[in-house]
Amino acid sequence: MKSKKIPLEQFAFLTKNLEDNNEDFLELISSHVGHLVFEFNLLEERLTSFIWLLISERSDSKGVLITQNMNYAAKVDLFNRYSSYIQNILEKEISIHPKMIQDLKECGRLRNMVVHAEWNTVDLDGYAFTKFRFKQNDIIQEFVQLDENSLIKIRNLIIETHNLFDEYDEAYSEILRY
Numbered sequence: 001m002k003s004k005k006i007p008l009e010q011f012a013f014l015t016k017n018l019e020d021n022n023e024d025f026l027e028l029i030s031s032h033v034g035h036l037v038f039e040f041n042l043l044e045e046r047l048t049s050f051i052w053l054l055i056s057e058r059s060d061s062k063g064v065l066i067t068q069n070m071n072y073a074a075k076v077d078l079f080n081r082y083s084s085y086i087q088n089i090l091e092k093e094i095s096i097h098p099k100m101i102q103d104l105k106e107c108g109r110l111r112n113m114v115v116h117a118e119w120n121t122v123d124l125d126g127y128a129f130t131k132f133r134f135k136q137n138d139i140i141q142e143f144v145q146l147d148e149n150s151l152i153k154i155r156n157l158i159i160e161t162h163n164l165f166d167e168y169d170e171a172y173s174e175i176l177r178y
Contacts, residue, residue, distance in 0.1 A: 001144055001145055001146070001150045001153075002127075002144070002145040003142055003143060003145065004127055004142070004143040005142050005143075006141045006143065007140055007141075008132070008139040008140065008141055022122050022124060025122065025124055025126065026122065028148060029146070029148055029151060032151035032152060032155065033114060033115075033151060035155055036114055036151055036154055036155045036158065037111070037114075037115065039159055040107065042162055043104075043158050043161055044075070046162055046165050047072075047076065047079060047104065047165075048063075048067055048075060050079065050165060050168075050169065051063055051066075051075060051078060051079050051082070053169075054079070054082050054083060054086070054172075055082070072108050073105075073108055076101065076104045076105055076108065079101075080097075080101045083097060083172070084097070086172075086175075090175055092175035093175075094171045094172060094175060095171070096167060097168075099164075100161075100164055100165075100168055103157065103160070103164065104161060106157065107157060107161050110154045110157070110158075111158070113131075113144060113146075114151065114154065117129065117130050117144070122146070125145060125147070126145045126146050126147030126150070127143040127144065127146075128143060128144060128146050129141060129143050130142050130143065
């Protein structure tokens with residue numbers, strides 16, 4: 001995804017698109033944003049249920065008690081620590097573990113960027129304000145191009161990460177066998 005970094009002027013709104021009629025663009029991408037959120041929710045559900053399996057193969061209740069009210073990043077952290085611990089104890093490695101954690105984190109970062117973008121100020125090229133960055137003594141406004149192609153790429157990463165759980169589940173089961 002392309003991004004633009006613009007130093008903060010006296011007022012933040014001076015660098016945001018407030019004049020173009022972006023309603024057609026927003027109409028075009030709104031279904032992509034919705035699908036992305038839907039796929040992310042499926043990914044988080046899969047992550048949560050896998051954590052429950054790690055905690056107990058007999059019942060989901062312990063896992064539910066532990067993960068209740070956890071945000072996505074905390075679940076990724078728990079999944080990483082718990083699975084890494086099991087791999088260490090068994091002295092067996094799941095080769096795709098680093099990729100899985102990296103992809104889960106990236107999916108969360110990208111989902112948050114999309115969901116929290118200031119869509120009302122998106123320009124006709126798809127650049128939406130996403131965050132402030134602080135560099136040395138300067139405040140930078142970051143705008144990311146969240147056009148149709150970018151949203152499809154993000155959604156595809158989320159789907160691929162969800163599908164990677166099948167391979168991970170198989171590898172996890174394999175290291176548990178003697």
